[in-house]
Amino acid sequence: MKEEVDDVRLVNAVKRFGTVVAVNDVSIDIARGSIFSLLGPSGCGKTTTLRLIAGFEQPDAGDVFIRGARVTSMPPYRRDFSMVFQSYALFPHLTVAENVAFGLRMRRVARGDRARSVDEALDLVKLRTLADRYPRQLSGGQQQRVALARAIVVKPAVLLLDEPLGALDKMLREEMQVELRGLQQRLGITAVFVTHDQEEALTLSDRVAVMHNGVIEQIGAPREIYDRPRNAFVASFLGASNFVEGDVVAADASSIVVDTPAGRVSVHGERPIGERARIAVRPERLRMQRGGAQGLPARVRDIVYRGPVTHFYMDSAAGPLLAYRQDARAGEWAIGDEVRCTWDADSAVVLDEGGE
Amino acid sequence: MKSAWTWFLLAPPLALALAFFVVPVAYLFWVSLHAASPSELYGASLTLRHYTDVLGDPFYLAIVRRTVGIAAVILGLCLAIGYPVAYFVALLPVRRRMLAILLLLFPLMVSNVVRAYGWVALLERRGVVNTALRDLRLTDAPLELLYTPSAVVVALMTILLPYMVISIANALAALDRRYEEAAQALGASPARTFLHVTLPLSTPGIASGTLLVFLLTLSAYVTITLLGGPRSKLLVSLVYDNVTAFQWPRAAALAFVLLALALAFTALILALLRPGRVQGAGR
Numbered sequence: 121m122k123e124e125v126d127d128v129r130l131v132n133a134v135k136r137f138g139t140v141v142a143v144n145d146v147s148i149d150i151a152r153g154s155i156f157s158l159l160g161p162s163g164c165g166k167t168t169t170l171r172l173i174a175g176f177e178q179p180d181a182g183d184v185f186i187r188g189a190r191v192t193s194m195p196p197y198r199r200d201f202s203m204v205f206q207s208y209a210l211f212p213h214l215t216v217a218e219n220v221a222f223g224l225r226m227r228r229v230a231r232g233d234r235a236r237s238v239d240e241a242l243d244l245v246k247l248r249t250l251a252d253r254y255p256r257q258l259s260g261g262q263q264q265r266v267a268l269a270r271a272i273v274v275k276p277a278v279l280l281l282d283e284p285l286g287a288l289d290k291m292l293r294e295e296m297q298v299e300l301r302g303l304q305q306r307l308g309i310t311a312v313f314v315t316h317d318q319e320e321a322l323t324l325s326d327r328v329a330v331m332h333n334g335v336i337e338q339i340g341a342p343r344e345i346y347d348r349p350r351n352a353f354v355a356s357f358l359g360a361s362n363f364v365e366g367d368v369v370a371a372d373a374s375s376i377v378v379d380t381p382a383g384r385v386s387v388h389g390e391r392p393i394g395e396r397a398r399i400a401v402r403p404e405r406l407r408m409q410r411g412g413a414q415g416l417p418a419r420v421r422d423i424v425y426r427g428p429v430t431h432f433y434m435d436s437a438a439g440p441l442l443a444y445r446q447d448a449r450a451g452e453w454a455i456g457d458e459v460r461c462t463w464d465a466d467s468a469v470v471l472d473e474g475g476e
Numbered sequence: 477m478k479s480a481w482t483w484f485l486l487a488p489p490l491a492l493a494l495a496f497f498v499v500p501v502a503y504l505f506w507v508s509l510h511a512a513s514p515s516e517l518y519g520a521s522l523t524l525r526h527y528t529d530v531l532g533d534p535f536y537l538a539i540v541r542r543t544v545g546i547a548a549v550i551l552g553l554c555l556a557i558g559y560p561v562a563y564f565v566a567l568l569p570v571r572r573r574m575l576a577i578l579l580l581l582f583p584l585m586v587s588n589v590v591r592a593y594g595w596v597a598l599l600e601r602r603g604v605v606n607t608a609l610r611d612l613r614l615t616d617a618p619l620e621l622l623y624t625p626s627a628v629v630v631a632l633m634t635i636l637l638p639y640m641v642i643s644i645a646n647a648l649a650a651l652d653r654r655y656e657e658a659a660q661a662l663g664a665s666p667a668r669t670f671l672h673v674t675l676p677l678s679t680p681g682i683a684s685g686t687l688l689v690f691l692l693t694l695s696a697y698v699t700i701t702l703l704g705g706p707r708s709k710l711l712v713s714l715v716y717d718n719v720t721a722f723q724w725p726r727a728a729a730l731a732f733v734l735l736a737l738a739l740a741f742t743a744l745i746l747a748l749l750r751p752g753r754v755q756g757a758g759r
Contacts, residue, residue: 176657196660197669209658213676213754222672223662254753274662 125152126185127310128173128278133182135168142168143179144334150278150312150327155304157313157321160331161357166314169331170280173312175199187277197226200277204284208267210255216266217242217251223274241273244303261292268300272307279304279311285320297323318358322346330354347402351472355400362401363471364416364438368393375465382416382438385463389470398471405467406443408432408459415462416441420455434459508728518725526729536714540733543710546625547693550633554689555682558640562681565641566648573649580638588635592702595631596622599703623705631699636692640685647681648674680751690741694734711737 128150135143143165150156158166171177172184175196183192191199202223210219217238224234242248245265255263264284271279285293285300301324304311315321321328322342329339330353338350349355352363366380368391377386378397391397409415418436430450434441441461453459508526513519530536565576583591598604599621606618621627655677659669697712704710709717711734718727746752 174657174661176660195666196657197663197665201661203658203661205654205658207652207654209652209654211655211658211673211677213679222659222664225672226659226663226668270662280661 127152127187129185131183133172133179135172135177136180141334146336148329152310153308154326155311155313155324157315157325157328158331159315159321159328161316164331165334166331167282170282170314174203174280201280202271202274202276203280204267204271206283206286208263210263210266212255215252215254219266220270220273237273241269245269260287279309281313283314348469360403360442362441363398365398368395368397380438382436386465387468387470388466391470399468400471401463401468403442404444405463407462408443412460415460418459418461420453420457420459423455504728507725508732510725512723512725526726530729530733539709546629547690549629550693551689553633554637554640558637559644562641562644562648565645577642580641588698592699595703599627623707625708627703628700628708631703632693632696636689639688643685644678644681647678651677677754679749679754683745683749683751686745687742691738694738
């Protein structure tokens with residue numbers, strides 16, 4: 121196992137605004153050279169968490185470390201980071217090159233070195249030819265690149281990004297995601313990325329923290345968060361999920377059997393017999409069968425054709441069910457058909473209570 | 477269609493401006509190019525004498541210099557005192573900011589004449605200030621406070637300061653705080669953030685405040701006459717003196733010197749501060 125250094129560490133950070141607890145006892149460790157995403161709906165505390173790392177907000181409790189140094193009470197301009205803002209915040213009175221040079225000037229880098237670094241940074245974002253333009257003369261995507269160049273040129277210990285792609289249209293956003301990821305890996309920068317877009321978080325990140333009401337609900341690799349959500353909030357915020365509930369009627373070392381109103385299902389996980397259990401299954405893991413005695417009986421209520429996938433909305437005694445199918449036989453089903461829904465035991469997860 | 481409507485709406489004010497401003501100014505310029513006449517508005521012969529007099533005569537030049545000097549001192553004081561106040565006002569929450577601006581406007585609700593006589597009562601030989609100084613045994617003889625350039629500067633500055641403060645405060649209040657955060661995120665200390673970001677981004681406010689203060693100083697009359705007295709005359713006073721002496725063409729020439737000063741200063745400010753480069757960017 122390779123030795124990992126944490127570039128950013130938040131320890132039990134708390135931030136209150138009046139009576140609202142914006143960040144509630146948040147602890148994170150961000151490994152050097154990785155992209156860490158703070159994901160959640162608006163008002164979940166993700167931006168405040170980022171601003172605690174930057175120093176624009178002071179925590180009411182807890183500590184902030186950058187590259188091992190405790191920076192909790194250090195003003196932002198002394199901390200080793202740079203930031204890309206959602207609105208880009210490019211200085212309107214400075215040209216592209218002057219904007220990019222700003223951080224170097226503040227660090228008192230000599231003029232010659234400064235010019236060379238600015239050229240390099242502009243090359244990285246492919247904007248060398250626009251060096252003498254003013255921000256207002258650039259498109260949104262170009263402004264975004266300038267903001268990125270301005271932030272990476274100072275070679276910060278950590279790059280903070282506050283919904284940097286939020287203002288771009290979908291095509292450009294996806295293009296920038298790939299570009300951003302490539303750039304970050306080439307330069308080996310540690311990055312903290314705030315977003316409310318789950319797809320973006322899954323695409324870009326090495327690790328994701330899902331936040332809700334100021335609390336981190338789950339931290340993990342994208343696949344872990346998506347496949348093994350810990351609670352109902354995480355399961356429903358990242359993509360769609362089917363939820364069914366029932367009493368645990370049998371349990372062995374690695375799986376349990378839950379008695380739902382529509383029938384019994386087995387699922388990987390631990391829970392004592394007799395307790396209630398809520399389980400979640402992704403729509404793409406749900407299989408549809410005609411007849412048989414296995415799985416939950418349901419009836420097709422609606423079919424939505426979406427090109428590569430077809431969505432099947434079904435009703436069962438255990439509640440509504442949703443299945444995605446992309447096989448050639450999706451067209452064989454019709455509204456009103458009787459269905460049996462099954463899934464592999466390891467495709468479903470038992471959820472913790474809370475998170476709602 | 478849209479442009480037809482635009483012209484329809486613009487035509488009346490444009491016609492008014494042409495009839496009552498452009499034409500009279502052109503006529504005034506025509507007047508300034510003539511010799512004086514004892515019985516008519518202006519004499520028969522064309523001459524540039526009034527301009528060469530004003531720009532060549534040491535008496536007139538001294539007054540032009542004094543006018544520019546006093547305006548410059550007032551401007552400097554308004555900037556030095558006004559900017560910090562504006563910065564403070566801009567940071568206030570919206571409701572309190574409105575209240576602060578109303579308070580700043582309060583002195584302007586008092587008539588010019590009343591305010592000037594108020595200053596006279598304060599500054600004259602047996603006025604409030606001199607009496608207080610004597611009673612405190614700080615002075616033996618009363619100080620000459622009234623009828624000095626300083627009296628004019630102090631009195632005008634107190635009227636003009638609100639224009640500067642409100643102009644700059646509006647520019648600063650409209651400034652997106654993200655710019656300052658962006659500067660700090662790039663390692664700029666608060667002082668350098670102010671110098672490299674806040675100050676340049678407030679230039680539209682500085683430019684409009686500076687122009688208002690300078691142009692209003694050039695055209696102020698009541699305060700200058702009542703507090704400057706005969707020894708601290710400025711260009712406006714000369715215009716008035718020449719009009720009352722029936723030297724209409726010379727008064728007209730002086731008016732154009734004033735106008736030229738105003739235009740030159742405006743051009744200078746726009747060239748120096750280039751407010752256009754950040755105009756509309758403060759969101």
